Amino acid sequence: MAGESAVESVAVEAFGVTVAVTADPEHFAAVSGFLPPRARTVKRPPERGRFALVKNTNDGLLRVICDEQPIAGPFDL
Amino acid sequence: MYIALHAPDHVFIHAGVVGVEDRAIVLPGRSFAGKTTLVAALVKAGAEYWSDEYAVLDADGLVHPYPKPLSVRINDTRETDEQPVESLGGRAGDRPLPVAVIAFTSYHPGATWALRPCTAGEGAVKLLEHSIAARSRPEQVLAAVRHAATNALILEGDRGDASQAANALLSQQTAS
Numbered sequence: 579m580a581g582e583s584a585v586e587s588v589a590v591e592a593f594g595v596t597v598a599v600t601a602d603p604e605h606f607a608a609v610s611g612f613l614p615p616r617a618r619t620v621k622r623p624p625e626r627g628r629f630a631l632v633k634n635t636n637d638g639l640l641r642v643i644c645d646e647q648p649i650a651g652p653f654d655l
Numbered sequence: 656m657y658i659a660l661h662a663p664d665h666v667f668i669h670a671g672v673v674g675v676e677d678r679a680i681v682l683p684g685r686s687f688a689g690k691t692t693l694v695a696a697l698v699k700a701g702a703e704y705w706s707d708e709y710a711v712l713d714a715d716g717l718v719h720p721y722p723k724p725l726s727v728r729i730n731d732t733r734e735t736d737e738q739p740v741e742s743l744g745g746r747a748g749d750r751p752l753p754v755a756v757i758a759f760t761s762y763h764p765g766a767t768w769a770l771r772p773c774t775a776g777e778g779a780v781k782l783l784e785h786s787i788a789a790r791s792r793p794e795q796v797l798a799a800v801r802h803a804a805t806n807a808l809i810l811e812g813d814r815g816d817a818s819q820a821a822n823a824l825l826s827q828q829t830a831s
Contacts, residue, residue, distance in 0.1 A: 593662035593711065593719075611737060614658055615723045615747075627657055644657070 590617035598623035601631040659709060659787040666712045666799040667787040672705035673697045674748045675828050678755035679718040681710045683785040687733060689762040691725050696821035698745035705748050716802025718754055722747035754807040756828050760814040768823045770812035778809035
């Protein structure tokens with residue numbers, strides 16, 4: 579998305595559901611902590627369940643996006 | 656939460672869970688209701704760790720592990736410190752367990768342990784209130800909670816100190 583950056587990503591499967599998480603390197607470890615325990619890494623990201631923590635370069639705030647839709651934020655971390 | 660809502664074959668209940676002698680103690684409760692404190696006390700007393708967030712039930716009512724790091728509150732604030740169960744001297748479970756005890760407890764400082772037994776039907780309804788997908792998948796959720804509650808000892812009441820409550824729960828579980 580314009581004005582935003584996110585560079586690390588992982589897709590995992592747990593309990594029959596696959597999700598993908600993307601975030602900038604600074605926040606990726608923290609975001610990964612919200613992934614379900616013992617989730618299995620998969621190569622192919624899902625069509626739905628794609629989460630991203632993105633930092634808007636205009637206001638510097640973080641927002642959580644799921645499948646292109648903002649679901650939480652903005653946060654000033 | 657996304658996985659809890661969309662898991663096709665599992666039902667997620669807001670609850671802490673520990674395992675003792677191959678049977679589970681389930682402690683339903685909302686966020687900041689004291690689940691983690693009681694789970695941590697049970698682990699320190701020798702129970703195996705299943706989760707401090709979700710009881711993950713399958714169609715047969717068995718509880719699967721969801722062993723995330725424990726979210727331990729910092730000085731009674733809403734901030735938490737994520738602690739692996741090994742830091743408490745415990746270990747995480749790795750298999751589904753039948754439910755032995757379901758305890759709906761409310762923390763009140765200084766309260767003495769005096770839980771009353773409930774029927775399986777009451778237990779299933781109370782579990783339903785703590786479930787994640789009751790609105791989107793009511794039949795599946797109801798079937799799972801009914802299976803989980805059918806052969807379990809259901810308790811409800813106030814608790815005080817977590818270590819006292821943990822010892823009382825372990826005694827109940829052993830006796831049930």
